[in-house]
Amino acid sequence: xxxxxxxxxxxxxxxxxxxxxxxxxxxxxxxxxxxxxxxxxxxxxxxxxxxxxxxxxxxxxxxxxxxxxxxxxxxxxxxxxxxxxxxxxxxxxxxxxxxxxxxxxxxxxxxxxxxxxxxxxxxxxxxxxxxxxxxxxxxxxxxxxxxxxxxxxxxxxxxxxxxxxxxxxxxxxxxxxxxxxxxxxxxxxxxxxxxxxxxxxxxxxxxxxxxxxxxxxxxxxxxxxxxxxxxxxxxxxxxxxxxxxxxxxxxxxxxxxxxxxxxxxxxxxxxxxxxxxxxxxxxxxxxxxxxxxxxxxxxxxxxxxxxxxxxxxxxxxxxxxxx
Amino acid sequence: xxxxxxxxxxxxxxxxxxxxxxxxxxxxxxxxxxxxxxxxxxxxxxxxxxxxxxxxxxxxxxxxxxxxxxxxxxxxxxxxxxxxxxxxxxxxxxxxxxxxxxxxxxxxxxxxxxxxxxxxxxxxxxxxxxxxxxxxxxxxxxxxxxxxxxxxxxxxxxxxxxxxxxxxxxxxxxxxxxxxxxxxxxxxxxxxxxxxxxxxxxxxxxxxxxxxxxxx
Numbered sequence: 223x224x225x226x227x228x229x230x231x232x233x234x235x236x237x238x239x240x241x242x243x244x245x246x247x248x249x250x251x252x253x254x255x256x257x258x259x260x261x262x263x264x265x266x267x268x269x270x271x272x273x274x275x276x277x278x279x280x281x282x283x284x285x286x287x288x289x290x291x292x293x294x295x296x297x298x299x300x301x302x303x304x305x306x307x308x309x310x311x312x313x314x315x316x317x318x319x320x321x322x323x324x325x326x327x328x329x330x331x332x333x334x335x336x337x338x339x340x341x342x343x344x345x346x347x348x349x350x351x352x353x354x355x356x357x358x359x360x361x362x363x364x365x366x367x368x369x370x371x372x373x374x375x376x377x378x379x380x381x382x383x384x385x386x387x388x389x390x391x392x393x394x395x396x397x398x399x400x401x402x403x404x405x406x407x408x409x410x411x412x413x414x415x416x417x418x419x420x421x422x423x424x425x426x427x428x429x430x431x432x433x434x435x436x437x438x439x440x441x442x443x444x445x446x447x448x449x450x451x452x453x454x455x456x457x458x459x460x461x462x463x464x465x466x467x468x469x470x471x472x473x474x475x476x477x478x479x480x481x482x483x484x485x486x487x488x489x490x491x492x493x494x495x496x497x498x499x500x501x502x503x504x505x506x507x508x509x510x511x512x513x514x515x516x517x518x519x520x521x522x523x524x525x526x527x528x529x530x531x532x533x534x535x536x537x538x539x540x541x542x543x544x545x
Numbered sequence: 546x547x548x549x550x551x552x553x554x555x556x557x558x559x560x561x562x563x564x565x566x567x568x569x570x571x572x573x574x575x576x577x578x579x580x581x582x583x584x585x586x587x588x589x590x591x592x593x594x595x596x597x598x599x600x601x602x603x604x605x606x607x608x609x610x611x612x613x614x615x616x617x618x619x620x621x622x623x624x625x626x627x628x629x630x631x632x633x634x635x636x637x638x639x640x641x642x643x644x645x646x647x648x649x650x651x652x653x654x655x656x657x658x659x660x661x662x663x664x665x666x667x668x669x670x671x672x673x674x675x676x677x678x679x680x681x682x683x684x685x686x687x688x689x690x691x692x693x694x695x696x697x698x699x700x701x702x703x704x705x706x707x708x709x710x711x712x713x714x715x716x717x718x719x720x721x722x723x724x725x726x727x728x729x730x731x732x733x734x735x736x737x738x739x740x741x742x743x744x745x746x747x748x749x750x751x752x753x754x755x756x757x758x759x760x761x
Contacts, residue, residue, distance in 0.1 A: 304583035312717035412717045483716055503660055511583045518647055
């Protein structure tokens, strides 16, 4: 009993610490606006600086979710300015620079394939039946850097069940919006647009798998994959497909965009694995963002530290072959 | 160009070559609204490497520029530019070895052996070393003809350096492709110039032969 209470307190502490970060940030933002005299002319500011300062700061109604780590989350600044979202450019700050005017409402997701309730669903239809949870997850990029992110979302499995997948639904395929007018990165064929990702049905139904709609208790910033993105904390970040417009239940294993462009380097599973190196760099250690110039790298954990939850999904699978 | 003017210009060029370092200093300390972003070590490594490549290409541009414009005094800036190339590439390596790998020798050796793009970069740096060491007037005199031969290594180094950059990027090869294009032009110019010179000498010989037979 005491132990449980202790745990509960610990986790509520963890939440409080990031709420403070978020709060400070919010206050800084207000202060900046006041100092530059932008509050009085807020309407003008939003025209001059579309979304950059006056981003959608609406607070989401959330409850604490399971599986959160006690590690200190990265700052709002780091999480929202250091992104891989090639639809908005290949530089780390490009998404922050180029995604501010991206329109995410109205938003429709097409559901198709091996299920009883296919159709076009509005963002509200998708999100409103679910309770939004705060979940602080480790995030490991295939490029050997990592962060800790306080996501807001709900289990993907709860959503998928609503579409009543049939027994032939062995995999789920997801697609990002294709709109070169809004997504300047799509004007060059760096990847095979639109971005496609896939999961086995068991991975998709796993309670760790999150359909994310926010960060730090706020609506997801565009550069982080608004309005809907996936997060599977035991997989490399690129599996977490952003700005999702299609969900398809399939019989056969779908091919994902990175696998199509470089099959020797990126596979279907892309589980975090310190023992299987990327052909061009080691995956044994990672650089935690936010440590500054003199921080050491830290060892990468099997399945990014989520082995207890997900290892059983891969029993009998040769992880060297199925990287 | 008088000697005095060249000396003054050398000071200016020297300061200009230090400008990227100065900017990096401001960025490291977060001054003047500059910064290195969320992953400062990686950013620092990338920027130093890119400046190394920039200086390498600028150094290789001196000779074509001199020949095309006839401004022979340009050659007097080549050594300084070459040494700045070495300086920025050495800093690039030291930032990788020191800040990124914290001088963990086994890890660095493993990287050099197992990661082809690091093997390339390391080879380029090692080949640069003798060029930097033999850049003094004394060494030039002592090595004589062999100095010129030795310093042709710079073409190999440039190839390795650009290849290192190309292999390191994940999927967007636009930027390394630009470097490859510039290097191709700079090396292509030399090949073309050589081929022309050869042809010119051959035609002169042929003409003199012809003249000889016509007027025995």
